[in-house]
Amino acid sequence: MWDILKLASLRESQEPGGELCAVNICGRCGPHGRQTGMEPWLGPCYPAGWLGTQPAVSPWRAWRDAAVSLPLAGAGRASPKSGSGWREGRRSPADMMSTKAFTLVSAVEWELLAGDKERVHIECVECCGKNLYVGTGDCVVYHFLLEERALPTGTATFSATKQLHRHLGFRKPVNELRAASALNRLLVLCDNSITLVNMMSLEPVPSGARIKGAAALALNENPVNGDPFCVEVCIISVKRRTIQLFLVYEDRVQIVREVSTPEQPLAVAVDGHFLCLALTTQYIILNYNTGFSQDLFPYCSEEKRPIVKRIGRQEFLLAGPGGLGMFATVAGISQRAPVHWSENVIGAAICFPYVIALDDEFITVHSMLDQQQKQTLPFKEGHILQDFEGRVIVATSKGVYILVPLPLEKQIQDLLASHRVEEALVLAKGARRNIPKEKFQVMYRRILQQAGFIQFAQLQFLEAKELFRSGQLDVRELISLYPFLLPTSSSFTRSHPPLHEYADLNQLTQGDQEKMAKCKRFLMSYLNEVRSTEVANGYKEDIDTALLKLYAEADHDSLLDLLVTENSCLLTDSAAWLEKHNKYFALGLLYHYNNQDAAAVQLWVNIVNGDIHDSTRSDLYEYVVDFLTYSLDQELVWKYADWVLQKSEEVGVQVFTKRPLDKQQNSFNPDSVITCLKKYSKALVKYLEHLVIDRRLQKEEYHTQLALLYLDEVLRQRSGADSGAAEATEAQLKLRHLLQESDLYRVHLLIDRIRGAGLPMESAILHGKLEEHEEALRILVHELRDFPAAEDYCLWRSEGRDPPYRQRLFHTLLAMYLQPGPAAPELTVAATDLLNHHAADFDAARVLPLLPGSWSVQLLHPFLTGAVRSSVHARRTTQVALGLAKSENLIYKYDKMKLKGSSVQLSDKKVCQMCQNPFCEPVFVRYPNGGLVHTHCATSRHTNPSSPGPGART
Amino acid sequence: MRKPDGKIVLLGDMNVGKTSLLQRYMERRFPDTVSTVGGAFYLKQWRSYNISIWDTAGREQFHGLGSMYCRGAAAVILTYDVNHPQSLVELEDRFLGLTDTANTDCLFAIVGNKVDLVEDRAAEAREKEGHGPGTAGGGGGGSPQVPRQVRPEDAVALYKKILKYKMLDEKEVPAAEQMCFETSAKTGYNVDLLFEKEVPAAEQMCFETSAKTGYNVDLLFETLFDMVVPVILRQRAQGPPQTVDISSCKTPRRTRSGCCA
Numbered sequence A: 001m002w003d004i005l006k007l008a009s010l011r012e013s014q015e016p017g018g019e020l021c022a023v024n025i026c027g028r029c030g031p032h033g034r035q036t037g038m039e040p041w042l043g044p045c046y047p048a049g050w051l052g053t054q055p056a057v058s059p060w061r062a063w064r065d066a067a068v069s070l071p072l073a074g075a076g077r078a079s080p081k082s083g084s085g086w087r088e089g090r091r092s093p094a095d096m097m098s099t100k101a102f103t104l105v106s107a108v109e110w111e112l113l114a115g116d117k118e119r120v121h122i123e124c125v126e127c128c129g130k131n132l133y134v135g136t137g138d139c140v141v142y143h144f145l146l147e148e149r150a151l152p153t154g155t156a157t158f159s160a161t162k163q164l165h166r167h168l169g170f171r172k173p174v175n176e177l178r179a180a181s182a183l184n185r186l187l188v189l190c191d192n193s194i195t196l197v198n199m200m201s202l203e204p205v206p207s208g209a210r211i212k213g214a215a216a217l218a219l220n221e222n223p224v225n226g227d228p229f230c231v232e233v234c235i236i237s238v239k240r241r242t243i244q245l246f247l248v249y250e251d252r253v254q255i256v257r258e259v260s261t262p263e264q265p266l267a268v269a270v271d272g273h274f275l276c277l278a279l280t281t282q283y284i285i286l287n288y289n290t291g292f293s294q295d296l297f298p299y300c301s302e303e304k305r306p307i308v309k310r311i312g313r314q315e316f317l318l319a320g321p322g323g324l325g326m327f328a329t330v331a332g333i334s335q336r337a338p339v340h341w342s343e344n345v346i347g348a349a350i351c352f353p354y355v356i357a358l359d360d361e362f363i364t365v366h367s368m369l370d371q372q373q374k375q376t377l378p379f380k381e382g383h384i385l386q387d388f389e390g391r392v393i394v395a396t397s398k399g400v401y402i403l404v405p406l407p408l409e410k411q412i413q414d415l416l417a418s419h420r421v422e423e424a425l426v427l428a429k430g431a432r433r434n435i436p437k438e439k440f441q442v443m444y445r446r447i448l449q450q451a452g453f454i455q456f457a458q459l460q461f462l463e464a465k466e467l468f469r470s471g472q473l474d475v476r477e478l479i480s481l482y483p484f485l486l487p488t489s490s491s492f493t494r495s496h497p498p499l500h501e502y503a504d505l506n507q508l509t510q511g512d513q514e515k516m517a518k519c520k521r522f523l524m525s526y527l528n529e530v531r532s533t534e535v536a537n538g539y540k541e542d543i544d545t546a547l548l549k550l551y552a553e554a555d556h557d558s559l560l561d562l563l564v565t566e567n568s569c570l571l572t573d574s575a576a577w578l579e580k581h582n583k584y585f586a587l588g589l590l591y592h593y594n595n596q597d598a599a600a601v602q603l604w605v606n607i608v609n610g611d612i613h614d615s616t617r618s619d620l621y622e623y624v625v626d627f628l629t630y631s632l633d634q635e636l637v638w639k640y641a642d643w644v645l646q647k648s649e650e651v652g653v654q655v656f657t658k659r660p661l662d663k664q665q666n667s668f669n670p671d672s673v674i675t676c677l678k679k680y681s682k683a684l685v686k687y688l689e690h691l692v693i694d695r696r697l698q699k700e701e702y703h704t705q706l707a708l709l710y711l712d713e714v715l716r717q718r719s720g721a722d723s724g725a726a727e728a729t730e731a732q733l734k735l736r737h738l739l740q741e742s743d744l745y746r747v748h749l750l751i752d753r754i755r756g757a758g759l760p761m762e763s764a765i766l767h768g769k770l771e772e773h774e775e776a777l778r779i780l781v782h783e784l785r786d787f788p789a790a791e792d793y794c795l796w797r798s799e800g801r802d803p804p805y806r807q808r809l810f811h812t813l814l815a816m817y818l819q820p821g822p823a824a825p826e827l828t829v830a831a832t833d834l835l836n837h838h839a840a841d842f843d844a845a846r847v848l849p850l851l852p853g854s855w856s857v858q859l860l861h862p863f864l865t866g867a868v869r870s871s872v873h874a875r876r877t878t879q880v881a882l883g884l885a886k887s888e889n890l891i892y893k894y895d896k897m898k899l900k901g902s903s904v905q906l907s908d909k910k911v912c913q914m915c916q917n918p919f920c921e922p923v924f925v926r927y928p929n930g931g932l933v934h935t936h937c938a939t940s941r942h943t944n945p946s947s948p949g950p951g952a953r954t
Numbered sequence B: 001m002r003k004p005d006g007k008i009v010l011l012g013d014m015n016v017g018k019t020s021l022l023q024r025y026m027e028r029r030f031p032d033t034v035s036t037v038g039g040a041f042y043l044k045q046w047r048s049y050n051i052s053i054w055d056t057a058g059r060e061q062f063h064g065l066g067s068m069y070c071r072g073a074a075a076v077i078l079t080y081d082v083n084h085p086q087s088l089v090e091l092e093d094r095f096l097g098l099t100d101t102a103n104t105d106c107l108f109a110i111v112g113n114k115v116d117l118v119e120d121r122a123a124e125a126r127e128k129e130g131h132g133p134g135t136a137g138g139g140g141g142g143s144p145q146v147p148r149q150v151r152p153e154d155a156v157a158l159y160k161k162i163l164k165y166k167m168l169d170e171k172e173v174p175a176a177e178q179m180c181f182e183t184s185a186k187t188g189y190n191v192d193l194l195f196e197k198e199v200p201a202a203e204q205m206c207f208e209t210s211a212k213t214g215y216n217v218d219l220l221f222e223t224l225f226d227m228v229v230p231v232i233l234r235q236r237a238q239g240p241p242q243t244v245d246i247s248s249c250k251t252p253r254r255t256r257s258g259c260c261a
């Protein structure tokens, strides 16, 4: 980029040796307070109007015609001699990356100055508010009023109206002009003398006050004197190696200090007590208060003209070796890297964040933020460049021009438009302290967002993410780039002006599928990250729906996670999308999340049935069962009960058996369930087991029914296999267990059923339930010959009963064993085992007579030992108990004797300790502590808990 | 933009690789550099401090700026090229004098850069010896005969000279030999530095680096940052920063004489 500026209104200089002139625009608002309170590190403020948001301040919003040439004041009158001050410059490398920071517009044209004169030479310029002063080589000072006018095209023009001019009466050029608006004075340096003239009339002050012997002057913009009605002026004296400091009042001047310098000073700037001086061979800082001088760096005044420019509190800009613009603080330190100018710089100005320099061909613009050259404007024969409170003025000897800064935002936008993100951010950040906070934040945020999109478009996702995050991007801006992701109901519209140039992702990736996929992956991770942060506030629906769509499309596992956790996916939009991508299982989850369980289940059932296809879950049937199990919607469960049972009775029945028990509303009426399960016997068994065993429902029907079902099963198995199977089947064990454990089933019904079925063990149990022990044991002993079972039977039936009951049972069994019969020897062994194992459960005295005499003692040794031992034990224990009882009795006797031993005398003087009345009868109660009370008092005292415990009464 | 708490300045002849070192450290890459004009600086956040690192131009033309860049520096990195002995000589002759404006307790590090080239050459040399002894300078592939590299001892020697120079000049610390001896036995140098006024051992402050490969670059800068932090703290403890009022600052007049001349 390269600005070609043509200035048609300039004329060729006709008189090279023309007289000295000066332009000056007056802007001194007074000696105090200028730029005070500014961060020394930050440099000066952005001039007003840089933000381009207040038309009043920024009439020059010349953004649109960035490439247009300089607006011409007298457009209709293009002079053939145009172009003298300008040339179409050569292309320098810096232009490749230029920013358009300024446009150059004309302010005062030659005709205005020259009038009817043949020649005029601008020597110096001063600008103060709207007052523009120009000093010329023929000793004339001109006063113009500067009007700024915004053009409909967005550019601005300046027109200067001449107020008056005055010849100062010398034959010398006007060297310098300085306005002191607080004093309403213009300081005019001419012929080595500074005259004070009225700013409006240009009349010298009547007192004739002046400073003589001045070669150059500088105003102290950071004055140390507290008086608002005086200006501190520093001059380079015509005396060798001398600097003088003056206080200038409305109509008098006063010298305050004279300082001599080690070498002849050539240029000076002042800040507080510090003078920054260009001497013959070097730059120095001189504290005129202490006299301390600090070397900065050497340079060669013979080779080039020095530049000393105060750029802000305690900081100066100096022309250094090799065309460097060096920054130095009053402490002699450089806090900014130098800018690189050409070797032949004539002047420098500051318009934050830019340093502007002038050489004989160009105006160059460098940023103080990154030291880069940002813009080059061809400008020939310029010899003055100065800034006046943010207004930058350049002048040739024939005309005055203004460098109009483009609004900062516009500059940043330009940088962003050419994808120079870093620079744009640096520029924006540099403005932080110069713009009201809220305003800055809004602006900066937007820039960050734009920068984010630029990075995004380059697939620099990490950078983009960081920028989106710090720019607090409305995520929907990003989502909206992706076609169809935002829900149709979303109220979102992209911000205006747009944050980027892309219609959508297709355009951005130009159809490159791989890029597209990358972008989608990025959005997935980004949305997933932000959805639970405050970034999502207010548009969770949009985010979650978009995320769902992305996941579904990419067949991403997280789709299910999204749907089973808290989410804000919009139903209609998401449903259509999921259907489109055959994500029926997920769709079911979505319905469920939206309380449409019926739809969800129907969908899943369809998948299981194979009506629609979605292979997300291979165990979908179990999933549905599980889902119904935990569903509170009974109707729904009933609706699909048959379906689940038909698929698998064992699994299907879980919808009834595995239900969480704690919730009341969740329980089904068992009778209805049983009715329903009539067709599904396996399921029915499971369900009854659930009722009887798990839930321990004490209802005869369930127990009986379960027992009968078990029995049926046993019988069914019997008829199948050969009936003599020795091992009890699982069904049989279950049946026995139930028959033993439950007391609720209808025993007689079962006995009837079982009769003749060849189930002796079960019959024995049933007889046992009826307390028909003889019969039960008979079956066990004689039919089954299962002696351990008989023994167990005795233990089972006597469980929880008193010992005699138990003894009775064992005796019954023993008697059965000892009955004479064909199987006697076998039974004999059983009998001895029984006796030996359960010695304690027998009454030995009753057993012994029953035993055949032929049995050896050896045979019954364990039983007999046990019996004898327990008999002896019983005797001894009884004796001990007897002894203890006797001694207790003795103790009581002793006590009684003791109490009887002392006598109590009762007279009418003694009173009852409780009621304090005398005893009228010989009956009384005496407490162990000796207290006497009426019998009725003692009775009432007993009921009184607060009184001491009762003692023995006599 | 925050005001830096401390300053580190890179000095050395042009082309020794100052800019490359800085870019290697700050940007983790080794790009082509253009000859530095005037100077440039980076801000580095180190712990809670902002340290500015100034890259200077080695060209004679900009020599005059060196003193100003060094003013108030907490550390100076003197850089030479291990393949050019002259660049080490220049450090003493031309650059050391510039550091007179640095803090009185300024740290010095001497950095021999471009060691990657040394290694290449060493390997090359071995190869030559192996294949054809006695043919040195022969048809080895047209590569120019390389100058003898600078030995690390030379750098250490320079470092000791610097200490001597600084101390003689400032007359407030014991003899250099004693200092080096004392401190070389120490290890926790940054702690010592904070509480006692001691100087780290010469070996510790001499580095050999390669901006190209990144060898030792982080070590260099981060060692230095750690050592600069106590200096910053000490400066803070001493009162307002010297950047504001030079009148109260008792900087001795610069001696224009070269360091060890």
Ligand SMILES: Nc1nc2c(ncn2[C@@H]2O[C@H](COP(=O)(O)OP(=O)(O)O)[C@@H](O)[C@H]2O)c(=O)[nH]1
Binding pocket: B012, B013, B014, B015, B016, B017, B018, B019, B020, B021, B031, B032, B033, B034, B035, B036, B058, B113, B114, B115, B116, B117, B209, B210, B211, B212, B213
């Ligand atoms: N091989 C090698 N070359 C280097 C190294 N450091 C710098 N260079 C090269 O040396 C030249 C000068 O580097 P530069 O950083 O500009 O030096 P400066 O003038 O001191 O800033 C460049 O061509 C670099 O690529 C290094 O460690 N190894």
Ligand SMILES: [Mg+2]
Binding pocket: B015, B018, B019, B020, B033, B034, B035, B036, B055, B056, B057, B058
């Ligand atoms: Mg360099």
